[in-house]
Amino acid sequence: MSESGKSTIAVRYGIDADKHHGAVVPPLYLSTTYSFADFDTKRDYDYGRSGNPNRDILAQTLAQLEGAERGIITATGMAAVHLVTQLLNHDDTLVIPHDCYGGSYRLFTSLQKRGLLKLVVLDLTKAQSYEQILTIKPKLVWIETPSNPILRLTDIEAVAKVAKQAGALVAADNTFLSPALQNPIKLGADIVVHSTTKYINGHSDVVGGAVVAKTAELGEELAWWANNIGITGAPFDSYLTLRGLRTLNIRLKQHQENALVIAKYLEQSPYVSQVYYPGLESHPQHELAKKQQSGFGGMMSFDIKGGLKDSAAFLTSLKQFSLAESLGGVESLICHPATMTHAGMEPQARLEAGVGDTLIRISVGIEDVEDLVKDLEQAFAKVQPGSAHASDEGKAFKLTPAHTALW
Secondary structure (H helix, E strand, O other): OOOOOHHHHHHHOOOOOOOOOOOOOOOOOOOOEOOOOEOOEOOOOOEOOOOOHHHHHHHHHHHHHHOOOEEEEEOOHHHHHHHHHOOOOOOOEEEEEOOOOHHHHHHHHHHHHOOOOEEEEEOOOOOHHHHHHHHHOOOEEEEEOOOOOOOOOOOHHHHHHHHHHOOOEEEEEOOOOOOOOOOHHHHOOOEEEEOOOOOOOOOOOOOOEEEEEOOHHHHHHHHHHHHHHOOEOOHHHHHHHHHHHOOHHHHHHHHHHHHHHHHHHHHOOOOEEEEEOOOOOOOOOHHHHHHHOOOOOOEEEEEEOOOHHHHHHHHOOOOOOEEOOOOOOOOOEEEOOOOOOOOOOOHHHHHHOOOOOOEEEEEOOOOOHHHHHHHHHHHHHHHOOOOOOOOHHHHOOOOOHHHHOOO
């Protein structure tokens, strides 16, 4: 594995490697098939689903950044999540966090209903869950940290240590931070999963995913399954994602700088009851974030005062934030998880995860932060969430205990 810095790896991997024409940037290979050198003699590539130069350069770059041996590029982030589940048989147990991404939760519970795996849901932020892992002896423990959308942190090193004692593999969803800010494999994980749609691509124009494996053997098994079920990423998508990856580190510096300003602004707002951002000293897991992350990222959530109508009015009053799902692009996005990203969860499970009607999630972009703050200010002033003017329907929605359990 490379000893170069992360910015150097992201920028230089695959550069000036074209032996035919000396192209500095790796050319785009759209061919679906490749000729054999001779009878029964394959070249490096034979068929597009099984291998492609652009996909391989992206995979190898991500593996280098994560400190892994093998990377596999998938068509979507959920395809990457699904790929990892191919390691499980019907009698294997998968442990997942109670507050994982709604799409992942929907997939895991759907596989359980079909009898393809056994599922146990735990709060991995609590030490008492460690004893349960030792008792359950799962095949795989799934970590998502920071969690989507509450930004709770799981102690990767601690959970990985317990999982190893139980004989389990550990997979960590690193989408919210990217390899620029967190490296789960160095903390004990066996597998890292990304929705490359987010920060890795960074421009909200390509959907994709990635799985990186700590060992060559595990990577080979995952690559076999990716080819077998046909979920590998397209060449042009890989080409564009690699182009986005080149600027990952410099983009995240601005994302984080803006995010901290906005988090501090929201923390003092009279219209906000709680801000969820590990970069704030008031965050109960701030020290853990400093320990296992090299930055705090550009994602945050907050609970607005009032109720559902206040949330809706506020969200539709913004001008510099686009009301949309997804995250990690250069533009600022804002969403209402209960009706958008986590709508696929059962209502009770959603509330237990802390995703209520007042929760709002922001993906802070790299615009001029003064413009973003002014936009928030005008929306708050217009709506005045939680004030006496709020509708009766708005007043009826209250924070649930799950919102404040960790705080």
